[in-house]
Amino acid sequence: MASLQHCDLDNDWILIAEVRQEAIYVKHHQKKIAFLFSAMRHFAQELISQGHNLHYTHYDDQNNQGSLFGEVERLCKQKNINKIILTHPGEYRVLAEMQSWQDKLNIPVEICQDDRFLSSLDEFATWAEDRKQLRMEFFYREMRKKWHFLMDGDKPVGDKWNFDSSNRKALPKGMSPPLPTKFEPDAITQDVLQLVADNFSDHFGELGNFHFAVNREEALVVLDEFVAQRLIHFGDYQDAMVQGEPWMYHSHIGFYLNCGLLTPKEVIEKAENAYRNGDAPLNAVEGFIRQVLGWREYVRGLYWLKMPDYKTENFLEATRSLPKFFWDTNTKMNCLHQCIKETSENAYTHHIQRLMVLGNFALLAGLHPDEVNEWYLIVYADAYEWVEMPNVTGMILFADGGLLASKPYAASGSYINKMSNYCKSCHYKVKEKNGPQACPFNYLYWDFLDRNKEKLGNNPRLGMPYRTLNKMTDEKRQAIQRDGQIFFKALDKNEKV
Ligand code: SF4
Incomplete structure (x- = not known):
């Protein structure tokens, strides 16, 4: 890690702190907190065996100040520290905070480039x-x-x-x-x-x-x-x-x-x-x-x-709240149920589950980018804002208007059916396009394109679906709108969909 590169074994102190503020500012998945605290404790052992002076604050230490700044301030006073060296963090919020420490503590603060990347x-x-x-x-x-x-x-x-x-x-x-x-959890992990x-x-x-x-x-x-x-x-x-x-x-x-x-x-x-x-x-x-x-x-x-403007992007003006089933898996849509269940069990799903099932639904249903970003940041053990936000705001929700992706990754049920076996045991029928038994992804896909025609209609990569939409009979379009309205009404009332 960059901040440790020129560490002087005799004179420098390394601080590692398990702080409540970082664990709860969004309520991270339990496995994510366990993974990171355990990795921190194992790293601490390594540093001690290399002869470093390490100050490690455990979560339940009596004097734990509960925040990164609180712990830095405590150590600075305790050890009479005259310079702080940090590695560039993975989140704008944390960087802004770190940049304020120099004035607050009246000690020089150096923020090193993060050398865990291949480009600066x-x-x-x-x-x-x-x-x-x-x-x-x-x-x-x-x-x-x-x-x-x-x-x-x-x-x-x-x-x-x-x-x-x-x-x-x-x-x-x-x-x-x-x-x-x-790996079996060792004593530290336990x-x-x-x-x-x-x-x-x-x-x-x-x-x-x-x-x-x-x-x-x-x-x-x-x-x-x-x-x-x-x-x-x-x-x-x-x-x-x-x-x-x-x-x-x-x-x-x-x-x-x-x-x-x-x-x-x-x-x-x-x-x-x-x-x-x-x-x-x-x-x-x-x-x-x-x-x-x-x-x-x-x-x-x-x-x-x-950043920081990227955090407020909402090109498609999406406003719907995150449905409850994103937390409790209680949905009749089997693909979503399976992916959320695996997320809960493993703090992990692979990229297509994140993009084309969970993300696809968030896009089609017009979920608000803030709520979707927070969910992805919470639930995946590999999620930090620098990686989570462009993937959600740019790739999943097209909320940046196409800065990152050349088109929204919207798809109907047939894509999910082609790439998975989820549809075989679903309450809904993937081959049905309309009506109470139809796969919701089918009508929500067209409803999404119709709803956002003004903003997306000229996208060259969406030429084919918009031509198909334009050729649909009024009757078909009304059926799509009607099914979309019924679905969203039930969703917004927290009924099981
Ligand atoms: Fe998902 Fe539709 Fe397939 Fe059900 S039928 S698993 S909702 S894609």
Whole structure:
């Protein structure tokens, strides 16, 4: 971590603090709090074994001030500190707070660039300058060239930058992904689990069956097992969803990359080596590297470039409150029920569940961006605002008007049916377009396009659906509107839909 790079073992103090303010400013998933507190305690052990002076504040320490500033101030007074060195945080709110400490404490505060990323914020800002649209694909190509990942000289390996068109297969019958890498909670994790049970039981999510890696050694095992067992099929089935299979062929390393147990460079190098050694195909390796080198770096650059205004974006003027079933899973729509259930159990779902089931519903139903952003930040153990907000505001809700995505990712039930087996055990019928038994995604999709015609009608990537909509008979359009109204009326009254 950047702030520790030039740490002087004799004279410097490292502060790590478990503070209530950060655990409850949104009510994070219980597993997320347990994961981060446990990783912090394991990291503390590592630092002590390296001979550092460490001041560790446990959540239930009597003198714990409950906030980052409170703990920094306490240590500064206690140890007569004359300079504070911090790593750039992952959230605008925290950065603004840290920037005020110098005046408040009358001590110089240095904020180091976060070295857990491969591009700096200045580099991204330079790339973004004078561009009307900030498309990830072009940023990603620059990053490939700069780092020379998956390159043959100055050309991309395989003569193509992107193999996404090969990555949209449903999982064939009879094929079952390997079990995820699991770790038994050690004594430190068990203490933390008890602490979370005692203090945060009113937060969303299940605490039981905790099996995350909590130190670097374990995180490396997760990475190695992914490369050895899952990467080979990651590309083909990265968009597939199967009931009862939350982990699929995904890597599950976002938790560890985002909290610093793994570095993006080592992750990319291991994936590229697998391709070069003939252990994984190019479509899988390129797709995976694009997530880490392209998407992850890009959303972080965009977040810091556009904050704080990005937080208030609401291009489609969405106003509906988040339905109760996002917390209690109580919906007849099986795809949503399954994805929210897995979110509650694992503090994890994969990107297509987040985008094309949960996010798709949030978009079609016109849920308010503030409430959707807060939900995603709460429920996923890999979520920090720098990554969560561009994904929700830009990708899921199109609330930035197309700065990040070239079109809204809206889809009817047939997409979910094609990529999953959820529809087979659903109360609704995916093939029915209208009426009480019809899959709500079917009429809500057209209702969404109709409702937002003024804002989206000229989007070149929506030309085909708008032409279809325009050709619909008045009768069909009225049926869509009527079904949408019935659905929303029930939803807003908190009835089970
Ligand atoms: Fe979801 Fe519709 Fe399929 Fe039900 S029928 S699982 S609501 S897509």
